[in-house]
Amino acid sequence: MTEQLDPLYDKTIKCLVCDNTFTTKKVRSRFGLSRHMESDFFTEYIYQKEDIDPLLYYVCVCPSCGYSFSEEASTYFIPGTKQQIMENITRKWQGHEHFCYERTTKEAIDSYKLGIYSGNLKKERPIVMGGLHMRLAWVYRRLNKEEEEKRFSEYALQAYEKSYFDGDYKDSSMSAIRLTYLIGELYRKFENYQKASSYFSKLIHIKQPTKDKRFIEMARDQWYVMREDQRSGKAPKLK
Structure with a gap:
């Protein structure tokens, strides 16, 4: 055995x-x-x-x-x-x-x-x-x-x-894209939507191929979560 x-x-x-x-x-x-x-x-x-x-x-x-x-x-x-x-x-x-x-x-x-x-x-x-x-x-x-x-x-x-x-x-093992996403997501969790938006926006328009595509997609997902929260009144409108 x-x-x-x-x-x-x-x-x-x-x-x-x-x-x-x-x-x-x-x-x-x-x-x-x-x-x-x-x-x-x-x-x-x-x-x-x-x-x-x-x-x-x-x-x-x-x-x-x-x-x-x-x-x-x-x-x-x-x-x-x-x-x-x-x-x-x-x-x-x-x-x-x-x-x-x-x-x-x-x-x-x-x-x-x-x-x-x-x-x-x-x-x-x-x-x-x-x-x-x-x-x-x-x-x-x-x-x-x-x-x-x-x-x-x-x-x-x-x-x-x-x-x-x-x-x-x-x-380090942390890429620029991954770090940018994480900072944006932490700001989103702390309900600082202005800061979160500024970091997510650095990623959501990236078009070129990258091994970090997953984190770009996650940034887009969290951007849309914020948009929906704003529409429903759960989050303040971005300036």
Whole structure:
């Protein structure tokens, strides 16, 4: 009888601050079945084993020094920022190896907050910080904690918009079209229809072939949602 693989596996990570090598849990993507993707890219997965969620393992937490980061983090440190991390995190760190094993939702939330704090001290790129805040908002969505979801979605929007203007997303997996759509959709969710419209309008008239055609179609869909809301009186008219 063939032994069934666990959806979780150990991945070896090298800490960007102290060079410690450690293992952390990740989820085997091929074992997950996608239910659906929501308008802000939140995707739910079904696994054979209960309580398995890739979101819980997005942040790597070094058990040696406490520096916490996603795999999208830059390897570059502005001079002085490593010292800031060591003074504000490592000096108070008491070795929390439990982050390297199977995580509870609370431990995952703690890992995101450590990642955000580490990123702020490091002055991490906005596109990376946006990813941390957005995913933490999704974790809170699964817990039906609307206020926390909204708070971290707002932080994500601020970071993504800064990334859009700074252009740091160009060295990431986030394309310009996808980022433009996401900013527009977050503004739409916050009922800032003027801003949402300005970002969607950058996409809906694109005619040339692109691998990101899906996001252009999503922008058109959300544009029409806003139009219908305006006609029904659910949303203010655009100026």
